[in-house]
Amino acid sequence: MDGFIRAHGPIDLHLHSNISDGTGTPAQVVRDAFDAGVRTMALTDHDTVDGWDEAAKECQRLDMTFIPGMEFSTRVGGGSVHMLAYLFDPSDEGLRVEMARLVHERSGRLEEMTTLLAEDYDITWDDVLAQSQDGSTLGRPHLADALIQNSIVQSRQEAFATMLHSKERYYVPTPATDPVAAVKLIRAAGGVPIIAHPATNRHGGVVPREYFLQLHAAGLAGFELGHRENVPTGVAKLQEFVDEFDLIATGSSDYHGTGKPNQPGERATLPEMLVRIIEQGVGADPVYPG
Structure with missing residues (x-):
């Protein structure tokens, strides 16, 4: 129970920076x-x-505990599934190669969307690149910010609800990994895989039991049940899986800075659930205060 003693709450296990699609x-x-x-x-x-x-250095300066994590892009059929991964070894060869592929193909996908938009709007690829930080992972929020900068839309929310929506002709699917394969890669790297916001309307329901059993057999650790976009009926169904299979259930903000209304700490993970993540994660260590 060392993790329980050393890591203090409140606990928020899902936040984004401008290295990907956050704003800070x-x-x-x-x-x-x-x-x-x-x-x-x-x-x-x-x-x-x-x-x-x-982030770890700033956490230490403020006497906070830092849990190394990542949100892994996965897709099954026509649906996107976001897989949170904690305490994995980022130098693991299998995971490292797949991460590099996703980042490379994500950039190509965004450039293709920009080309389609440029047929109807005054926007260039250079406009999009200007919205990203050096080394950041490009995504639709950067394209949305370029649209804002060029006065084509007023906000990220407007961009995502209109021209960047998956039903629009400008949309190109996100490069992604099969969820079962992702779970195996995360576990092979010593990490702990948790499905992010698994009960949202945009997912069209919750994970079917048959597919959940495949994920569980591959090593899925649990679900992020505490999230503002989850619907109560879906959470109730997934709670049945959590209870039946003794899974980890987390709660987090999914903070993106000014890019979303979500605020740090608006949902929290119970200390005993963090203990289980720390006990299972053998690829990287938490960074504790002091």
Whole structure:
């Protein structure tokens, strides 16, 4: 129970920086979380760990506990599934190669969307690149910010509800990994896989039992049940899986800075669930205060 003793709450295990699609630097995200009362946090940028060092150092300065994490892009059929991964070894060859592939193909996908938009709007690829930080993982929020900068839309929310929506002709599917394969890669790297916001309307329901059994057999650790976008009926169904299979259930903010209304600490993970993540995660260590 060492993790329980050393990591203090509140605990928020899902926050993003401008290394992927958040708006603040990793250090700023830590400060935002601290100001909101969070005392243990994970940085979970999309398909990258480039913000870990900066966030960990700022956590230590503020006497917070840092949990290394990432949000892995996965897809099954026509549906996107976001897989949170904690305490994995980022140098693991299998996971490292797949992360590099996703980042490379994500950039190509975004450039293709920009080309389609340029047929109807005044926007260029250079406009999109200007919205990203050096080394950041490009995503639709950067394209949305370029649209805002060029006065084509007024907000990210407007961009995502209109021209960047999956039903629009400008949309190109996100490069992704099969969820079962992702779970296996995360476990092979010593990490702990948790499905993010698994009961949202946009997912069209919850994970079917038959597919959940495949994920569980591959090593799925649990679900992020505490999330503002989860619907109660879906959470209730997934809670049945949690109870039946003794899974980990987390709660987090999914903070993106000014890019979303979500605020640090608005959902929290119970200490005993963090203990289980720490006990299972053998690829990387938490960074404790002091």
